[in-house]
Amino acid sequence: MTSPPPGADRPFDLETLGAGLVFAASLPALEDALAANAPAGTAVVQAPPGTGKTTLVPPLVANLAGRVIVTQPRRVAARAAARRLAQLDGSRVGDRVGYTVRGEHHAGPATRVEFVTPGILLRRLLADPGLEGIGAVIIDEVHERALDTDLLLGLLAEVHELRGDLTFLAMSATLDAPRFAALLSTADGEGPAPVIDCPSALHRLETRWEPAAVARLDDRGVTRAFLDHVATTAATAHHSALVADPAVDALVFVPGAWEVAQVAGALRRRVGAGVEVLELHGQIDSASQDRAVKGRDAGDPPRVVVSTSLAESSLTVPGVRLVIDSGLAREPRRDATRGMTGLVTVSASRASADQRAGRAARQGPGTVVRCYDQKTFGAAPGHPTPEIAVAELTGAALTLACWGAPGGRGLKLPQEPPRTTLADALAVLTELGAIDVNGLATGLGRTLSGIPAEPRLARALIDGTAWQQAAAPGHQAGTNRKAAARSVAEIVAMVAGEARAPGADLTRLLAALRSGSDPASRSWKRETTRLEAILARTWAPAAPAAATAEASRPGAPAEAGLIVALAYPDRIARRVESGAGQSYLLASGTRAGLPAGSSLAGQPWLAVAEVSRGAGRAAAGTGAVIRSAAPLDAETAEAAAGHLLTDRVHARFESGRVLARRERRLGSIVLGTTPVRASVEEAAAAVATALETGGLDIIGFSARADGLRRRMALLHRELGAPWPDVSESALLGRLDDWLGPELQALAAGAGVKSVDLAEPLRRLLPWPQASRFADLAPERLLVPSGSKVRIDYPAIGDEQARPVVAVKLQECFGWAATPRLVDERVPVLFHLLSPRGSALAVTDDLASFWSGPYAQVRAEMRGKYPKHPWPEDPWSSTATAKTKRRLTEGGSGAAKK
Structure with a gap:
């Protein structure tokens, strides 16, 4: 067993470590807060970037509680923090101070402070929930609200409660401490954790606004014209700053790795050989990252570091006195409709903009140049969106x-x-x-x-090894598995990594990684070796039947395509033609386009690893862009996504008849279709579906059926159950109860014109109440003239309207009592008509009409219709539908006045 180096157990010299750091003044308050609740002390440290909290808090806690784990949200920040603290401590990285990030481990038994990424600590917690041997955990940069950090806060809060001797701290750079203090309650659980504040370390900061005359974003993302504006602004501002102070370095913030490369390239053309332009983002190798963040040595030329938000808060880039901010950021977003998750470009939050600006005033007076206007800044969100709210x-x-x-x-x-x-x-x-x-x-x-990959890729790592082993040439089983494991580990490491596929082509990226020509090759090879080691100690499933069938098929499947298809079967895609040109239909139902100039264009099948929202030519009018994919063939697609294969008859009712086709599908992708004759059950279901979608108007209500339905609706409105609800939704909800035979007839080929809905509706009349139906809601009304006049019942759904009888005025002479329906509940509304059928009056009170308004109607109408009776006394006159002459000829005794 290796012995710890001499002095490994000595306390950290906080006075030496804190020389010149603002947070040194806050150390006594933090020590008192932790001691008050020892040994399970809690605290929230709230201090702006650059004050020294990451340098000073871990050694203080280590002196009090023993071995400390400190999380940093990014690998480059974990490495930089460990190296900085080890340098100040006078020790070697990996001894008293160490770090562990993906693919790198520099820590040992003597390590007192270990910096790790949140994902590393999550896996350690799952393997060792008690964190044996660890005296304290510090979660840094909690304000960034990364998903893994949020999870750690929840899990560690539980560990803290159960262990009773674990010191637990959270550190934040923004004013959201109360939220985290409530999560990190004191050991007795009776109150929030104490909050330790620290004043800002900022010197004077000048803010300048340099908005571009061009748009920042278009349907393809960040515009090249805007990036050119950022580069020009940075070059001009840095040149001016160097005139006043040759020691000034600049930090330029843009949203992503592609934008970093574009701006860095433009800057190199503008600043010349006298200024070094460096790139900083997660996709470059660790050596290049470390070079960008360590600061320049004496004699080195001035520097401009072009970075993503990686340099925003979790690490300090020494020497920076000038910041140029694009005002843009990348945040994860999930499109639930399309089942896509990816990074989108958005306006950086005001909190992010303030932190970026603060980078210029850590070591002296500084300047921030914002490449947008104050109105845009004011409209930006206050804080970044928590990843848990928007991510997969x-x-x-x-x-x-x-x-x-x-x-x-x-x-x-x-x-x-x-x-x-x-x-x-x-x-x-x-x-x-x-x-x-x-x-x-x-x-x-x-x-x-x-397995350090998302679950679907992790499952593909295991299953893909069995597939590849089955498909490999017949050698010794151990040799086959080793070769298969290597191949699959390479592909999973590639897809899980941060290297970008040129033109979305994973096959090209794999070749570049294997040859070493891609900058990410070194880290990719380390990750591949790690995955191989995991596979070596992982249960290996037997090769599925589909894999064996694939092995016997001429022409082995493309290796990357197979593994991606196993991981994301719902993203298997087939080329389709559309009005905007070629696009791809994914098994999930999403349509997406390829980037312009992609070498994958024209491939009939793709296994898609990443698809995100997008627009412009790349999206081919689909609203989504394929970011990484590999070629596939139809046979491999079907084998890898066998659970998505269906073979069904799809029947539809269209233009009055049932049409059916047998469709073989891979999810939403139609593999083949053949016209067939639907079974009676399939046809009946198609008719029912058509009715549920298009409504009963597909069949239509005859006048007889419509009248019957209105009568039934009035009874339901006035009396309720058991009289049935005959609204559209109610009828569609119980088709089998009243329309079953007709559905079968339509399914058998009968035309819709042969169906009259009157008789089916009668099936809904309740028994024995149906025997009173004609009395409660008669179809016609007998008027005094002897005519039987049709009653117009209210429209379905009209809760206020009443039954209407439109009848000639002369046919109602002498009628005093207005008739009422539904057991005298509903009075009839009369539309009294002229001899030619035009409306003369509307009333539901005949007695009042004869006694009042009738006189005026008579005065206006007797000259217009002299052949018809208009008696002065309607009470004593005979009701009639005839003219005066026909009444005389018929021996009528009608009075003539």
Whole structure:
């Protein structure tokens, strides 16, 4: 066993470490707060970037509590923090101060402070929930609200409660400390954790606004014209700053790696050889990252570092006195409709803009130049969107399931995950076999959680090895597995990594990684070796039948395409032609386009690893762009996504008849279609579906059926049950109860014109109440003239209208009592008509009409219609539909006045 180096156990010299750091003044308050609740002290440290909290808090806590783990949200920040503290401590990285990030481990038994990324600590927690041997955990940069950091806060809060001797701190650079203080309650649980503040370390900061005359964003993303404006602004501002102070370095913020490369290239053309332009983002190798953040040595030329938000808060770039800010950031977004997750370019929050600006005033007076106007700044959101609210949650859900808290149940998380997103994630985990019916992790789920890739890729790593082994030439089994494991590990490391596929082509990227021509080759090879080691100790499933069938097929499948298809079967895509040109239809139903000039253009099938929202030519009018994919063939697609294959008859009712086709599909992708004759059941279902979609107007109500339905509706309105609801929704909800025979007839080929809905509606009349139907709601009304006049019942759904009888005025002479329907509940509304049928009066009170308004009607109408009776006394006159002459000829005794 290796002995710890001499002096490994000595306390950290805080006075030496804190020389010149603002946070040194806050150390006594922090020490007192932790001591007050020892040994399980808690605290929230709120201090702006550059004050020294990351340098000073871990050694203080290590002196008090023993070995400390400190999380940093990014690998470059973890490495930089460890090297800085080790340098100040006078020790070697890996001894008293160490770090662990993906693919790198520099820590040992003597390590007192270890910096790690949140993902590393999450996997350690799952392997060792008690964190044996660890005296304290510090979660840094909690204000960034990264998903893994939020999960750690919830899990560690529980560990802190259970252990009783674990010191637990959170550190934030913004004013959101109360939220985190409530999560990190004191050891007795009776109150929030104490908050330790620190004054800002900023010197005087000048803010300048240099908005561009061009748009920052268009439908393709950040415009080249705007990036050119950023580069020009940076070159001009840096040149002016150097005139006053040759020691000034500049830091330029743009949203992503592509924009970093564009601006850096433009700057190199503008500043010449006298200024060094460096790039800083997550896709470059660790040596290049470290070079950008370590500061320049004596004699080095001035520098301009072009960075993503990586340099915003989690690390300090020495020498920076000038910041140029594009005002843009990349944030994760999930498109639930299309099932896509990816980074989108948005306006940086005001908090992010302030932190970026603060980088210029850490070591002296500085300047920030914002490449946008004050109105845009004011309209920006106050804080970045928490990742848990917008990201895909499959990996997080698996972590929670392994912890024994499905969906975060019982944990004190800063924010609950959205229910819909969480449900989608749990569905994926169930399909993978990673969780059981109770939402807890299965053995396979725990295996997948230990693989540094998202769960679907982790499952493809395991299954893909069996597939590749089955498809390999017949050698010794051990040799086959080793070769297969290497191939699959390479592909998974590539897809899980940060290297970008040129033109979205993963096959080209794989070739570049293998040849070493891609900048990410070194880190990719390390990750491949790590995945191989995981595979070597992981249960290996037997090759499925589909894999064996693939092995016997001439022409082996493209290796990258196979593994991607196994990981993301719902993203298998087939080329389709559209009005905007070629696009691809994914098995999930999403349509997406390829980037312009992609070498994948024309491929009939693709296995898509990443698809995100987009617009412009690349999206081909679909609203989505394929970011990485590999060629595939139809046979491999079907074999890899066998659970998505369906072979069904699809019948539809169209133009009055049933049409059917047998469709073979891979998810939403139609593989083949053939006209067939639908079975009676399929045809009946098609008719029912058509009615539910298009409504009963597809058949139509005859006048007889419409009248019957209105009568029934009035009884339901006035009397309720058992008289049936005959609204459209109610009828569609119980088609089998009243329209069953007609549905069968239509399914058998009968035309819609042969169906009269009157008789089917009668099937809904309740028994024995139906015997009174004609009395309660008669079809016609007998008027005094002897005519039987049709009653117009209210339209369906009209809750106020009344039954209407339109009848000639002369046919109602002498009628005093207005008739009422539905057991005298509803008075009839009369439309009294002229001899030619025009309306003369509307009334539901005949007695009042004869006694009053009739006289005026008579005065106006007797000259216009002299052949018809208009008696002065309608009470004593005979009601009639005849003229005066016909009344005389018929021996009528009608009075003539």
